[in-house]
Amino acid sequence: MRGRKILLVEDNSSDEALIKRVFSKANVKNEIVTVRDGEEVLEYLFCKGAYHGRNGDDVPRVVFLDLKLPKVDGLEVLKQIKANEKTSLVPVVILTSSREEGDVVEGFKRGANSYVVKPVDAADFNDCIQQLALYWMNLNEPCPLNFWGTEK
């Protein structure tokens, strides 16, 4: 049983590879779905465009969201996730390089569940991702699907 998927929104393939490496080292078995721009996130979540026909009830357990994304920017994506009934209870963890105060404030205003600045130092980065994997995949109790995701 691999459990619900993890949605990783990351346009940087290096970061994607590094994050996936840490997750796999941390023994996270859940499938990590990677999308590379803002539009794709929305299409994936709301089963549109390239993801037409995807089962919309298959909501991710957690979304790791980069802010600076091609096409639709991260804060806009966040807003739409939180505005949609089906996805509003998915925890969204902003994982970004920006520690700009404006981004932090705006992120929380729009309902982010956590705001994590990617450490510059690679070792710190590894630690950070490892802790995220531990916390969000082991400690954090997700909201049961049948209470919201399946409800019409």
Next chain:
Amino acid sequence: MKKIQLNFRTKLGVIVGTMTVGLVLLIVANLVISSNVAWELRKIHNYYVPLIEVGPKLEIQFNGVMRGLQDAVAAHDEEALSATSKLNQTLIENLEKNAEIIYPGQPEKLQELKLALETNYSVAHDVSVRLLHNETGISVVNAMGEMQKVFSHSKNLLEKAILFDEEKLSKAFESVGSAQKTAEELELIISGVCLIIIIILSLWIGRGVLRSLYALTEGFKRFREGDFLTPIPIESDDELGEVAKNANLMSSKIRSLLAELKTTNKELESFSYSVAHDLRAPLRASIGFSNALLEDYSSILPDEAKKMLNQVIISSSKMGELINGLLSLSRITRNPMVVEEVNLSAVAKDVILTLQQGAPERKVLVHIEEGVMVRGDPRLLHVVLANLLGNAWKFTGKSDDAKIDFGKIREGDTDVYFVRDNGAGFDMRYVEKLFGTFQRLHPESEFEGTGIGLATVQRIILRHHGRIWARSEKNKGATFFFSLAVSEGAEV
């Protein structure tokens, strides 16, 4: 109705003009009236004064003629009788001489009086002669009756002619008085009208000035508070209106400059955002993958390769630090200043404490002057002292009797703060480069650093309208001086 718009020069001109015209009118009226009064008075003088003299004289002469006739008859004196003719002649002559006094411009009346007097005399003379010759009878009685009639007629005329007419005189004086009264009234009216015009004009001008000044005051207050969107209303077309117009032009210029500045700042912000995001990610990748190689393939990598990978990691980390420095530098320039009272001595102590905790093995003799108070942004001033004291700490790292001083001196009328050390110092030939971004005066192998610290410090001092400079001698330590001149509400 079109509002009349005049400038102050014109308005003042109107006031001065009104005053001048009023004054001239007053003078002219005064002249006209006083000459009128004088003329009336002269008339009175010319008419009544001689009459007072001449009247009684004529009456006496007239009576003299009649008495002469009576006396001559009583004395039966023919000679005296004929002498009266001369008296009457004198009377007539006197009458003619004073004709202009008695009957000014009335020759027919004079003729009437003359005739009456002559008739009177001839009749009286005739009767006197008959009486003198002792004539009696009804004809004499008739003649005497005729004489009585003629006498009363002539006497009546004479009395009337020389009558001192009080009513006329008082009327004349009355006319003088009324002329004077008219003059006073006229003067009152003229000065009143002028006064009213002047008051109305002054009020008009005053109101305009007050309105314009009020609008200007309010407008400038708004400008001071940073509201450049609301222009000053143009209350008038005069000089103050011109001031308001120019102030509005200035404010719109400031507004466009501010908008430009905002755009520039926005661009800068997005630039630093890009720096933060885009420059860090590749660094993390190169370090991350180097680490991953070292971890995952440690067993098959030769030592030389591992060394090289470590170099990659060190260089990349270094670049990360540089990026952080640049970001903090740009943040310092961008964020608004919060100006308050700051105890620099306390900040310095705090910084030294942190430095000492970071290197507990070091023995540094630190002296911090007590109670150095300044006005400035506490966060930024902390950055200043952290950098200056940090540098002092760093560059005394190789000496055994390290000394660091912080204090205040007075230079002219400015307070100057200083951080002094007895460390490595620097070559004064390169003092110009000291505050430049990425400028370093020591090799990194000797003293580590990014070359951003002093550039940051200088930016902060400049934002506080202050100055920073340094003095040093190689291997004898360095002293950094700075002044602050931030005023209330000042924002850079």
